[in-house]
Amino acid sequence: MHRTHYVGDLRAEHAGQTVALAGWVSRVREFPDQSFVILRDREGVAQVTVERDNPAFETARRLRAESVVRVEGVVRLRGEGQRTSAYPTGDVEVIPTSVTVLSAAQTPPFPVENAEGVNEDLRLKFRYLDLRRPEMLANLRLRSRVQAAITAFLDAQGFVNVETPMLTRSTPEGARDFLVPSRLNPGEFYALPQSPQLFKQLLMIAGVDRYYQFARCFRDEDLRADRQPDFTQLDMEMSFVTQEDVLDLNERLMRHVFREVLGEDLPSPFPRLTYHDAMDRYGSDKPDLRFEHAFTDVTDLFAGSEFKAFADAVDAGGVVKVLTAGELTRKQIDELERVAKLKGARGLAWLRREGEGFTGGISRFTGAQARALLERTGVQEGGTLLFGAGAWRGAVEALGAVRVALRDLLNLASDGPRFAVAWVTDFPQLDLDPDTNTWTYMHHPFTAPHPDDAHLFGTPRQGEIRALAYDLVLNGFEVGGGSIRIFEPATQTRMFEAIGFTEQQAREKFGFFMDALTYGTPPHGGIAWGFDRLVMVMAGAASIREVIAFPKNNRGADLMALAPSEVDEAQLREVGVAVAAPEATAD
């Protein structure tokens, strides 16, 4: 046996015991009459003390950081004044009878235990060293515990874990597919699943009743701090349920997970917002509710007002919204304006409260509204009003981006609760693409419309149809999204028609699924959690990469394994693929 104890588990109670330890050398402190070797494993660190007369003395003093060693010896209580509370094993030390180097390490490319501030590409290239850091290991273990808590809860609730294929036909979540050529069927391709959407619905048709899976999903889109090309969803689906049933079960699951893993109590029930209210008040369908800063509507104040830009916006049926902030520097306002413009706003109008009036920004034009603005916003002396004006969606989205930027600028979230969870409900069924002026689905094409609104399909008012769709929002991240599904073939057909799919196109893409609906389909619905994102928020990490063992960078490259890579010509021939544009050769 290599070892009897984890290094980090040694305590005063082990004093006098003979132990065998194995781990990595953290550091060696060398003195004329003894050397202190700090040994590390996944549970922590402990000190091995080697006196000059110890046969292992010479071996110990030659140890290098990150080498793997095995130590046999006796645990000894440290003398008075030699104990430390700097680490949990600080009351004891191990006096070795033997020290064996199992694997010598080169000098690591970055300081393994203090990689704070090391370039992330270097950490990713040597990910196995990066993962030796206690913080990274803690993230992996957190993730594992979240997964275990979910599994235990869903298993107890009668959910059946079913795996679905990785090589499949693409199911439309609207993203680009990763394609896999088929050697046995030249010229044909599998797609990696963007989600197991159709499969889980088919499992309901099959009578599984309650399904879940930690599903690997693949989407070939540009990446962000909270997006990877391959990622993990907690995917689940339930039969004979209403939206309330799904929300209730997921609330209980989420509360269970936070209680079990973090000891945090989430509210019961979760706050709820409709899509419209979330957008109207916070300018986002995934508002960060750790802080308030909701918008104030001042549309009525600016109808026919002196300030032309706002008056015109109101005339055109738009809105004027105000975000009330504290005192801001000109530089901060400029930064916020940059954010607003990024989201398509023409600018960011602002006012600073001074006494019973306003200065700066657009104050020359707002004399008539000053009193009402003061009353409605309650802005403090020196505080700032930030305006969003124009067509509703564009105006609130721009101001919503400003709200988030303000959070980051002033650290607004740090005063609030550690976790703010909420449901966003009543999403629109359909969304008008302004570029092509065509309708598309907001969630996905299998989402059931609200029964009260379904009659609007095919009418000019079909944009008003509410979907039985819901998102789970945590600290401004969408950590889950789902819906009650269409289970009637006729409704499915109307939905396809509404988004411009002909019968033929629908059959071609989803024929097997539309057939399945005709063989006895239970009403059903479900949800998928963005599992990596959830763990990221729980870990307090700034990037999803911090909670994924071997992540890709924001170009989709694995810097350690060097994927993606070119492949042999022979491999391409075998799968019947020719590369159209071999790399642009240097001139």
Next chain:
RNA sequence: GGUCCGGUAGUGUAGCGGUUAGCAUAUCUGCCUGUCACGCAGAAGGUCGCGGGUUCAAAUCCCGUCCGGACCGCCA
């Protein structure tokens, strides 16, 4: 596809037109009676991402390019 920020010893950083390219840490050597991020002394370590341009002179200014990060578009 676009915008912004960054790239200087192994690592982290300073320098922003003339420096022997500085500092910290890691590495190596020596010293040090119990340290705990030990300390002290010394040594070695740099194609200043790459290419081009401006200039008497470029790490520094300009252009291009590569790489990394954040964001917009895109993506639930």
